[in-house]
Amino acid sequence: MRPPPRLPGAETDRSIRPLTRRAHDTGALYERLPEVEAQLGHALALEETELMKALRHDYKSGAHIKDEALCYLIRERLWGSLHEQANAFAEILLRRHAGTIRRRVERAGVEEQHREDCGGEINIRLLTELFDTDSDRSDFAQVRFGLYFEKLSYAVINNFRRLQRRERQGESVVFTQGDDAKEFDRLDTLADERALSAEERVLMREALSLLPEDLREIYTLRYFDGWQIEAASTSEPSISRYLGVTSRTIRNRLREAEAILKRWREGK
Protein backbone atom coordinates (compact mmCIF):
# COMPACT_ATOMS: atom_id res chain seq x y z
CA MET A 1 0.00 0.00 0.00
CA ARG A 2 1.44 3.37 -0.96
CA PRO A 3 1.34 6.45 1.21
CA PRO A 4 -1.13 9.10 -0.04
CA PRO A 5 0.44 11.68 -2.36
CA ARG A 6 0.84 15.27 -1.23
CA LEU A 7 -0.15 18.12 -3.53
CA PRO A 8 2.74 20.41 -4.41
CA GLY A 9 2.51 23.64 -2.50
CA ALA A 10 0.16 22.18 0.09
CA GLU A 11 0.78 23.38 3.58
CA THR A 12 2.96 20.91 5.33
CA ASP A 13 1.09 18.76 7.79
CA ARG A 14 3.55 18.00 10.56
CA SER A 15 1.58 15.02 11.86
CA ILE A 16 3.49 11.76 11.57
CA ARG A 17 2.50 9.58 8.65
CA PRO A 18 1.71 6.00 9.62
CA LEU A 19 3.64 3.08 8.20
CA THR A 20 1.80 1.07 5.57
CA ARG A 21 3.95 -2.05 5.21
CA ARG A 22 2.82 -5.22 6.97
CA ALA A 23 4.48 -8.22 8.58
CA HIS A 24 3.77 -10.97 6.13
CA ASP A 25 2.90 -13.73 8.58
CA THR A 26 0.42 -11.86 10.78
CA GLY A 27 -0.67 -9.12 8.40
CA ALA A 28 -0.13 -6.59 11.20
CA LEU A 29 1.03 -3.13 10.19
CA TYR A 30 4.62 -2.31 11.06
CA GLU A 31 4.86 -0.03 14.05
CA ARG A 32 7.55 2.35 15.15
CA LEU A 33 8.87 1.99 18.67
CA PRO A 34 7.21 4.43 21.10
CA GLU A 35 10.59 6.10 21.62
CA VAL A 36 10.87 6.76 17.88
CA GLU A 37 7.35 8.21 17.73
CA ALA A 38 8.19 10.48 20.65
CA GLN A 39 11.43 11.63 19.01
CA LEU A 40 9.59 12.39 15.79
CA GLY A 41 6.97 14.41 17.60
CA HIS A 42 9.74 16.47 19.17
CA ALA A 43 11.88 16.75 16.02
CA LEU A 44 9.04 17.92 13.79
CA ALA A 45 8.42 20.84 16.13
CA LEU A 46 12.00 22.09 15.92
CA GLU A 47 13.30 24.87 13.71
CA GLU A 48 15.71 23.71 11.02
CA THR A 49 18.91 24.86 12.71
CA GLU A 50 17.83 23.35 16.02
CA LEU A 51 17.01 20.07 14.28
CA MET A 52 20.38 19.92 12.51
CA LYS A 53 22.06 20.49 15.87
CA ALA A 54 19.94 17.79 17.50
CA LEU A 55 20.84 15.31 14.76
CA ARG A 56 24.54 15.69 15.53
CA HIS A 57 24.24 14.07 18.97
CA ASP A 58 25.96 10.72 18.82
CA TYR A 59 24.77 7.38 20.21
CA LYS A 60 26.24 8.00 23.61
CA SER A 61 24.17 11.13 24.18
CA GLY A 62 20.72 10.93 25.75
CA ALA A 63 19.59 13.44 23.11
CA HIS A 64 20.63 11.17 20.23
CA ILE A 65 17.95 10.96 17.54
CA LYS A 66 17.60 7.34 16.46
CA ASP A 67 18.25 6.18 12.93
CA GLU A 68 14.61 5.09 12.65
CA ALA A 69 13.51 8.68 13.25
CA LEU A 70 16.18 10.07 10.92
CA CYS A 71 14.88 7.87 8.08
CA TYR A 72 11.40 9.28 8.57
CA LEU A 73 12.75 12.85 8.61
CA ILE A 74 14.54 12.26 5.29
CA ARG A 75 11.32 11.06 3.69
CA GLU A 76 9.32 13.85 5.27
CA ARG A 77 11.64 16.41 3.67
CA LEU A 78 11.35 14.65 0.32
CA TRP A 79 7.56 14.72 0.51
CA GLY A 80 7.80 18.47 1.06
CA SER A 81 10.30 18.83 -1.86
CA LEU A 82 12.86 20.19 0.61
CA HIS A 83 15.70 18.52 -1.25
CA GLU A 84 18.64 20.30 0.29
CA GLN A 85 17.49 19.40 3.76
CA ALA A 86 16.83 15.80 2.71
CA ASN A 87 20.35 15.76 1.30
CA ALA A 88 21.81 17.09 4.55
CA PHE A 89 19.94 14.49 6.63
CA ALA A 90 21.04 11.74 4.25
CA GLU A 91 24.65 12.78 4.76
CA ILE A 92 24.22 12.48 8.52
CA LEU A 93 22.83 8.97 8.10
CA LEU A 94 25.66 7.96 5.77
CA ARG A 95 28.32 9.30 8.14
CA ARG A 96 26.79 7.40 11.03
CA HIS A 97 27.16 4.08 9.20
CA ALA A 98 30.25 4.46 6.99
CA GLY A 99 32.34 2.67 9.62
CA THR A 100 29.84 -0.16 9.89
CA ILE A 101 29.88 -0.61 6.11
CA ARG A 102 33.67 -0.65 6.00
CA ARG A 103 33.96 -3.20 8.79
CA ARG A 104 31.19 -5.40 7.48
CA VAL A 105 32.59 -5.54 3.95
CA GLU A 106 36.06 -6.32 5.28
CA ARG A 107 34.92 -9.00 7.71
CA ALA A 108 32.81 -10.65 5.03
CA GLY A 109 35.98 -11.29 3.05
CA VAL A 110 35.17 -9.06 0.09
CA GLU A 111 38.45 -8.70 -1.79
CA GLU A 112 40.21 -5.41 -1.32
CA GLN A 113 39.84 -4.21 -4.90
CA HIS A 114 36.05 -4.60 -4.66
CA ARG A 115 35.46 -3.13 -1.23
CA GLU A 116 34.80 0.44 -2.29
CA ASP A 117 32.35 -0.71 -4.96
CA CYS A 118 30.62 -2.99 -2.46
CA GLY A 119 30.30 -0.14 0.04
CA GLY A 120 29.05 2.14 -2.71
CA GLU A 121 26.44 -0.39 -3.75
CA ILE A 122 25.17 -0.65 -0.16
CA ASN A 123 24.67 3.11 -0.08
CA ILE A 124 22.93 3.06 -3.45
CA ARG A 125 20.44 0.47 -2.19
CA LEU A 126 19.87 2.33 1.08
CA LEU A 127 19.27 5.71 -0.49
CA THR A 128 17.26 4.38 -3.43
CA GLU A 129 14.82 2.75 -1.02
CA LEU A 130 14.68 5.68 1.40
CA PHE A 131 14.18 8.22 -1.39
CA ASP A 132 11.44 6.14 -3.05
CA THR A 133 8.54 7.99 -1.46
CA ASP A 134 6.10 6.26 -3.81
CA SER A 135 6.62 2.95 -2.04
CA ASP A 136 6.79 1.67 1.52
CA ARG A 137 9.67 -0.71 0.96
CA SER A 138 11.86 1.20 3.40
CA ASP A 139 9.23 1.21 6.17
CA PHE A 140 11.21 -1.46 8.03
CA ALA A 141 14.03 1.09 8.39
CA GLN A 142 11.73 3.05 10.69
CA VAL A 143 10.85 -0.07 12.69
CA ARG A 144 14.32 -1.55 13.31
CA PHE A 145 16.99 0.33 11.37
CA GLY A 146 19.77 -2.00 12.51
CA LEU A 147 18.01 -5.11 11.22
CA TYR A 148 16.95 -3.30 8.03
CA PHE A 149 20.52 -2.21 7.37
CA GLU A 150 21.79 -5.74 8.01
CA LYS A 151 19.29 -7.16 5.54
CA LEU A 152 20.27 -4.66 2.90
CA SER A 153 24.04 -4.75 3.39
CA TYR A 154 24.30 -8.54 3.63
CA ALA A 155 22.32 -8.89 0.40
CA VAL A 156 24.84 -6.67 -1.41
CA ILE A 157 27.84 -8.32 0.24
CA ASN A 158 26.49 -11.74 -0.66
CA ASN A 159 26.35 -10.77 -4.37
CA PHE A 160 30.02 -9.79 -4.31
CA ARG A 161 30.99 -12.93 -2.43
CA ARG A 162 29.10 -15.15 -4.88
CA LEU A 163 31.14 -13.68 -7.71
CA GLN A 164 34.33 -14.34 -5.79
CA ARG A 165 33.26 -17.92 -5.05
CA ARG A 166 32.56 -18.61 -8.71
CA GLU A 167 36.05 -17.46 -9.51
CA ARG A 168 37.48 -19.87 -6.96
CA GLN A 169 35.24 -22.82 -7.67
CA GLY A 170 37.72 -24.41 -10.03
CA GLU A 171 40.05 -24.96 -7.13
CA SER A 172 39.92 -28.46 -5.75
CA VAL A 173 40.97 -29.50 -2.32
CA VAL A 174 42.95 -32.70 -2.09
CA PHE A 175 43.27 -34.17 1.31
CA THR A 176 44.84 -37.47 2.16
CA GLN A 177 42.79 -39.26 4.72
CA GLY A 178 44.90 -40.22 7.69
CA ASP A 179 44.24 -41.03 11.32
CA ASP A 180 43.56 -37.36 12.13
CA ALA A 181 40.99 -37.22 9.36
CA LYS A 182 39.24 -40.31 10.70
CA GLU A 183 39.12 -38.75 14.14
CA PHE A 184 37.78 -35.54 12.60
CA ASP A 185 35.06 -37.41 10.74
CA ARG A 186 34.00 -39.15 13.92
CA LEU A 187 33.82 -35.87 15.78
CA ASP A 188 31.98 -34.24 12.89
CA THR A 189 29.17 -36.74 13.09
CA LEU A 190 28.72 -35.69 16.67
CA ALA A 191 28.84 -31.98 15.77
CA ASP A 192 25.24 -31.38 16.68
CA GLU A 193 25.84 -32.68 20.15
CA ARG A 194 29.20 -31.05 20.35
CA ALA A 195 28.32 -27.46 19.54
CA LEU A 196 30.83 -24.90 20.73
CA SER A 197 30.08 -23.53 24.17
CA ALA A 198 29.98 -19.81 24.81
CA GLU A 199 33.56 -19.88 26.13
CA GLU A 200 34.83 -21.92 23.18
CA ARG A 201 33.22 -19.46 20.78
CA VAL A 202 35.12 -16.56 22.27
CA LEU A 203 38.40 -18.47 22.02
CA MET A 204 37.72 -19.81 18.56
CA ARG A 205 36.95 -16.40 17.04
CA GLU A 206 40.55 -15.45 17.52
CA ALA A 207 41.63 -18.65 15.78
CA LEU A 208 39.17 -18.15 12.94
CA SER A 209 41.23 -15.23 11.70
CA LEU A 210 43.96 -17.77 10.87
CA LEU A 211 41.70 -19.50 8.39
CA PRO A 212 41.37 -18.39 4.78
CA GLU A 213 37.99 -16.82 4.15
CA ASP A 214 36.43 -19.82 2.40
CA LEU A 215 37.40 -22.19 5.21
CA ARG A 216 36.34 -19.71 7.86
CA GLU A 217 32.88 -19.45 6.37
CA ILE A 218 32.34 -23.21 6.32
CA TYR A 219 33.73 -23.67 9.82
CA THR A 220 31.54 -20.88 11.21
CA LEU A 221 28.38 -22.25 9.65
CA ARG A 222 29.14 -25.77 10.88
CA TYR A 223 30.32 -25.16 14.43
CA PHE A 224 28.89 -21.77 15.36
CA ASP A 225 25.52 -22.03 13.66
CA GLY A 226 25.11 -25.81 13.57
CA TRP A 227 24.29 -26.01 9.87
CA GLN A 228 24.28 -29.49 8.36
CA ILE A 229 26.81 -30.26 5.68
CA GLU A 230 24.08 -31.73 3.55
CA ALA A 231 20.42 -31.62 4.50
CA ALA A 232 17.86 -34.07 3.19
CA SER A 233 15.12 -31.52 3.68
CA THR A 234 15.05 -28.29 1.67
CA SER A 235 13.74 -26.48 4.73
CA GLU A 236 16.95 -27.14 6.68
CA PRO A 237 19.90 -24.85 5.97
CA SER A 238 22.66 -26.79 4.25
CA ILE A 239 26.25 -25.75 3.68
CA SER A 240 26.70 -27.72 0.46
CA ARG A 241 23.52 -26.30 -1.07
CA TYR A 242 24.37 -22.75 0.04
CA LEU A 243 27.86 -22.94 -1.49
CA GLY A 244 26.84 -25.04 -4.47
CA VAL A 245 29.52 -27.67 -3.88
CA THR A 246 29.40 -31.32 -2.92
CA SER A 247 29.35 -32.51 0.67
CA ARG A 248 32.68 -34.22 -0.03
CA THR A 249 34.21 -30.83 -0.83
CA ILE A 250 32.77 -29.40 2.38
CA ARG A 251 34.22 -32.24 4.46
CA ASN A 252 37.61 -31.82 2.79
CA ARG A 253 37.60 -28.11 3.61
CA LEU A 254 36.54 -28.75 7.19
CA ARG A 255 39.45 -31.19 7.56
CA GLU A 256 41.79 -28.57 6.18
CA ALA A 257 40.41 -26.01 8.63
CA GLU A 258 40.72 -28.41 11.53
CA ALA A 259 44.34 -29.14 10.61
CA ILE A 260 45.15 -25.42 10.77
CA LEU A 261 43.31 -25.01 14.06
CA LYS A 262 44.98 -28.05 15.55
CA ARG A 263 48.37 -26.46 14.91
CA TRP A 264 47.08 -23.30 16.58
CA ARG A 265 45.91 -25.22 19.65
CA GLU A 266 49.21 -27.07 19.94
CA GLY A 267 51.08 -23.85 19.61
CA LYS A 268 49.22 -22.31 22.55
Add this chain to the structure above:
Amino acid sequence: MSDDRQVETPPTADQIIETYLLRREEALRHVPADTPEAARAARAVLSEFMRLYPHTAAALEDFAATESLVKNSLEVEAGTESEKSGEEEAIVRRGMETAARLLAARRAPHAPEASAPVAGLKKEVEAHGLTIQALASATRLSVPLLVKLDRRLIRFASIPRQAIERIGAELGRSFEAVAAYLQGDPQFASQASFRADAAPRMPSQQDFFEAVETDLTMDEAQKAEWRSFKNAP
Protein backbone atom coordinates in the same frame (compact mmCIF):
# COMPACT_ATOMS: atom_id res chain seq x y z
CA MET B 1 -15.19 -27.61 -8.26
CA SER B 2 -13.91 -24.52 -9.97
CA ASP B 3 -11.14 -22.58 -8.33
CA ASP B 4 -12.07 -18.93 -8.37
CA ARG B 5 -9.65 -17.86 -5.73
CA GLN B 6 -7.52 -14.87 -6.60
CA VAL B 7 -3.93 -15.81 -7.16
CA GLU B 8 -1.89 -13.96 -4.56
CA THR B 9 1.43 -12.51 -5.48
CA PRO B 10 4.00 -14.37 -3.40
CA PRO B 11 5.83 -12.12 -0.94
CA THR B 12 9.25 -10.87 -1.94
CA ALA B 13 12.41 -12.14 -0.32
CA ASP B 14 12.78 -8.73 1.33
CA GLN B 15 9.37 -9.00 2.98
CA ILE B 16 10.06 -12.52 4.21
CA ILE B 17 13.49 -11.65 5.58
CA GLU B 18 12.05 -8.66 7.45
CA THR B 19 9.40 -10.85 9.06
CA TYR B 20 12.04 -13.53 9.78
CA LEU B 21 14.21 -10.96 11.57
CA LEU B 22 11.32 -9.79 13.75
CA ARG B 23 10.36 -13.36 14.69
CA ARG B 24 13.97 -14.27 15.39
CA GLU B 25 14.33 -11.21 17.61
CA GLU B 26 11.29 -12.40 19.59
CA ALA B 27 12.62 -15.97 19.81
CA LEU B 28 16.00 -14.85 21.12
CA ARG B 29 14.70 -12.24 23.55
CA HIS B 30 15.19 -14.41 26.63
CA VAL B 31 18.00 -16.62 25.37
CA PRO B 32 21.60 -15.81 26.35
CA ALA B 33 23.40 -14.40 23.33
CA ASP B 34 26.25 -16.23 21.59
CA THR B 35 25.49 -19.64 23.07
CA PRO B 36 24.60 -23.02 21.51
CA GLU B 37 21.02 -22.43 22.73
CA ALA B 38 20.84 -19.15 20.82
CA ALA B 39 22.26 -20.83 17.69
CA ARG B 40 19.65 -23.61 17.95
CA ALA B 41 16.80 -21.17 18.47
CA ALA B 42 17.94 -19.04 15.53
CA ARG B 43 18.30 -22.11 13.33
CA ALA B 44 14.79 -23.24 14.28
CA VAL B 45 13.31 -19.92 13.16
CA LEU B 46 15.35 -20.09 9.95
CA SER B 47 14.14 -23.62 9.19
CA GLU B 48 10.54 -22.66 9.89
CA PHE B 49 10.72 -19.79 7.45
CA MET B 50 12.48 -21.92 4.83
CA ARG B 51 9.65 -24.43 5.17
CA LEU B 52 6.88 -21.83 5.04
CA TYR B 53 8.37 -19.87 2.16
CA PRO B 54 10.35 -22.31 -0.03
CA HIS B 55 10.62 -19.79 -2.86
CA THR B 56 12.78 -17.62 -0.59
CA ALA B 57 14.72 -20.44 1.08
CA ALA B 58 17.91 -19.62 -0.84
CA ALA B 59 17.66 -15.93 0.04
CA LEU B 60 17.17 -16.80 3.73
CA GLU B 61 20.18 -19.12 3.65
CA ASP B 62 22.27 -16.45 1.94
CA PHE B 63 21.33 -13.86 4.53
CA ALA B 64 21.98 -16.13 7.51
CA ALA B 65 25.33 -17.34 6.16
CA THR B 66 26.65 -13.86 5.40
CA GLU B 67 25.46 -12.60 8.76
CA SER B 68 27.24 -15.46 10.51
CA LEU B 69 30.50 -14.82 8.71
CA VAL B 70 30.46 -11.09 9.50
CA LYS B 71 29.44 -11.48 13.14
CA ASN B 72 31.91 -14.26 13.89
CA SER B 73 34.91 -12.63 12.21
CA LEU B 74 37.24 -10.38 14.09
CA GLU B 75 38.16 -7.11 12.46
CA VAL B 76 41.44 -7.41 10.59
CA GLU B 77 43.78 -4.82 12.05
CA ALA B 78 45.18 -3.74 8.70
CA GLY B 79 45.46 -0.08 7.87
CA THR B 80 46.09 2.99 9.98
CA GLU B 81 43.31 5.07 11.51
CA SER B 82 43.94 7.61 8.78
CA GLU B 83 43.50 4.97 6.06
CA LYS B 84 40.30 3.69 7.65
CA SER B 85 39.02 7.23 7.95
CA GLY B 86 39.87 7.81 4.29
CA GLU B 87 37.96 4.68 3.27
CA GLU B 88 34.92 5.78 5.28
CA GLU B 89 35.08 9.24 3.74
CA ALA B 90 35.12 7.63 0.29
CA ILE B 91 32.02 5.62 1.25
CA VAL B 92 30.23 8.80 2.34
CA ARG B 93 31.33 10.63 -0.79
CA ARG B 94 29.96 7.97 -3.10
CA GLY B 95 26.76 7.95 -1.09
CA MET B 96 26.36 11.69 -1.54
CA GLU B 97 26.88 11.30 -5.29
CA THR B 98 24.05 8.80 -5.27
CA ALA B 99 21.88 11.18 -3.25
CA ALA B 100 22.59 13.94 -5.76
CA ARG B 101 21.56 11.74 -8.68
CA LEU B 102 18.38 10.62 -6.95
CA LEU B 103 17.42 14.18 -6.06
CA ALA B 104 18.12 15.34 -9.60
CA ALA B 105 15.84 12.60 -10.91
CA ARG B 106 13.09 13.78 -8.54
CA ARG B 107 13.42 17.32 -9.83
CA ALA B 108 13.42 16.29 -13.48
CA PRO B 109 9.61 16.43 -13.94
CA HIS B 110 9.68 20.09 -12.82
CA ALA B 111 12.77 21.03 -14.75
CA PRO B 112 12.68 22.97 -18.00
CA GLU B 113 11.56 20.87 -20.94
CA ALA B 114 14.13 18.25 -21.73
CA SER B 115 14.33 19.34 -25.36
CA ALA B 116 15.23 22.96 -24.49
CA PRO B 117 18.95 23.66 -24.71
CA VAL B 118 20.87 24.42 -21.56
CA ALA B 119 20.92 28.20 -21.21
CA GLY B 120 23.83 28.28 -18.82
CA LEU B 121 24.97 26.34 -15.78
CA LYS B 122 24.24 29.21 -13.41
CA LYS B 123 20.84 29.79 -14.97
CA GLU B 124 20.01 26.10 -14.66
CA VAL B 125 21.13 26.10 -11.04
CA GLU B 126 18.90 29.08 -10.26
CA ALA B 127 15.98 27.51 -12.09
CA HIS B 128 16.28 24.50 -9.79
CA GLY B 129 16.32 26.62 -6.67
CA LEU B 130 19.91 25.59 -5.95
CA THR B 131 23.06 27.52 -5.35
CA ILE B 132 26.30 27.24 -7.27
CA GLN B 133 27.89 26.12 -3.99
CA ALA B 134 25.41 23.22 -3.73
CA LEU B 135 26.18 22.19 -7.30
CA ALA B 136 29.89 22.32 -6.51
CA SER B 137 29.42 20.13 -3.45
CA ALA B 138 27.23 17.59 -5.24
CA THR B 139 29.54 17.28 -8.25
CA ARG B 140 32.83 17.52 -6.29
CA LEU B 141 33.89 20.39 -8.51
CA SER B 142 34.67 23.84 -7.14
CA VAL B 143 32.80 27.11 -7.49
CA PRO B 144 35.61 28.76 -9.53
CA LEU B 145 35.75 25.76 -11.85
CA LEU B 146 31.98 25.76 -12.31
CA VAL B 147 32.08 29.45 -13.11
CA LYS B 148 34.73 28.76 -15.76
CA LEU B 149 32.64 25.93 -17.17
CA ASP B 150 29.59 28.18 -17.17
CA ARG B 151 31.51 30.79 -19.15
CA ARG B 152 32.93 28.06 -21.38
CA LEU B 153 36.47 28.99 -20.54
CA ILE B 154 37.47 25.34 -20.29
CA ARG B 155 38.47 23.54 -23.46
CA PHE B 156 35.67 21.07 -24.12
CA ALA B 157 37.93 18.24 -25.30
CA SER B 158 39.73 18.28 -21.95
CA ILE B 159 36.57 17.96 -19.82
CA PRO B 160 36.28 14.43 -18.41
CA ARG B 161 33.05 12.60 -19.08
CA GLN B 162 32.48 12.24 -15.34
CA ALA B 163 32.24 16.01 -14.87
CA ILE B 164 29.56 16.31 -17.54
CA GLU B 165 27.65 13.33 -16.12
CA ARG B 166 27.66 14.74 -12.61
CA ILE B 167 26.54 18.18 -13.71
CA GLY B 168 23.79 16.64 -15.85
CA ALA B 169 22.62 14.37 -13.01
CA GLU B 170 22.42 17.25 -10.57
CA LEU B 171 20.58 19.54 -12.97
CA GLY B 172 18.33 16.81 -14.34
CA ARG B 173 19.64 17.40 -17.84
CA SER B 174 21.00 14.88 -20.32
CA PHE B 175 24.68 14.37 -20.94
CA GLU B 176 24.19 15.56 -24.50
CA ALA B 177 22.46 18.79 -23.46
CA VAL B 178 25.22 19.71 -21.00
CA ALA B 179 27.94 18.72 -23.45
CA ALA B 180 26.33 20.83 -26.19
CA TYR B 181 26.34 23.85 -23.90
CA LEU B 182 29.97 23.37 -22.86
CA GLN B 183 31.07 23.24 -26.49
CA GLY B 184 29.74 26.73 -27.20
CA ASP B 185 31.79 29.88 -27.58
CA PRO B 186 33.45 31.39 -24.53
CA GLN B 187 31.49 34.16 -22.82
CA PHE B 188 32.47 37.33 -21.08
CA ALA B 189 31.56 37.71 -17.47
CA SER B 190 28.17 39.40 -17.25
CA GLN B 191 29.65 42.29 -15.27
CA ALA B 192 32.48 42.88 -17.72
CA SER B 193 32.88 46.47 -18.90
CA PHE B 194 35.31 47.77 -21.46
CA ARG B 195 36.41 50.99 -22.95
CA ALA B 196 34.60 51.92 -26.10
CA ASP B 197 37.85 52.37 -27.94
CA ALA B 198 39.28 48.94 -27.07
CA ALA B 199 37.75 45.65 -28.06
CA PRO B 200 37.45 43.18 -25.23
CA ARG B 201 39.88 40.30 -25.25
CA MET B 202 38.46 36.88 -24.55
CA PRO B 203 40.71 34.83 -22.29
CA SER B 204 41.96 31.66 -23.99
CA GLN B 205 40.36 28.43 -22.95
CA GLN B 206 42.08 26.45 -20.25
CA ASP B 207 42.67 22.74 -19.96
CA PHE B 208 40.27 21.19 -17.39
CA PHE B 209 42.99 19.38 -15.46
CA GLU B 210 45.23 22.43 -15.45
CA ALA B 211 42.30 24.36 -13.97
CA VAL B 212 41.95 21.68 -11.30
CA GLU B 213 45.64 21.78 -10.38
CA THR B 214 45.70 25.56 -10.08
CA ASP B 215 42.37 25.81 -8.22
CA LEU B 216 43.07 27.26 -4.79
CA THR B 217 39.71 26.22 -3.36
CA MET B 218 39.94 22.49 -4.10
CA ASP B 219 41.45 20.21 -1.51
CA GLU B 220 43.98 17.53 -2.36
CA ALA B 221 41.40 14.72 -2.17
CA GLN B 222 39.22 16.43 -4.75
CA LYS B 223 42.19 17.08 -7.02
CA ALA B 224 43.30 13.46 -6.71
CA GLU B 225 39.82 12.29 -7.61
CA TRP B 226 39.76 14.37 -10.79
CA ARG B 227 43.32 13.40 -11.70
CA SER B 228 42.20 9.77 -11.65
CA PHE B 229 39.81 10.53 -14.51
CA LYS B 230 42.47 12.04 -16.69
CA ASN B 231 43.23 8.98 -18.73
CA ALA B 232 40.06 7.05 -17.96
CA PRO B 233 37.79 6.14 -20.91
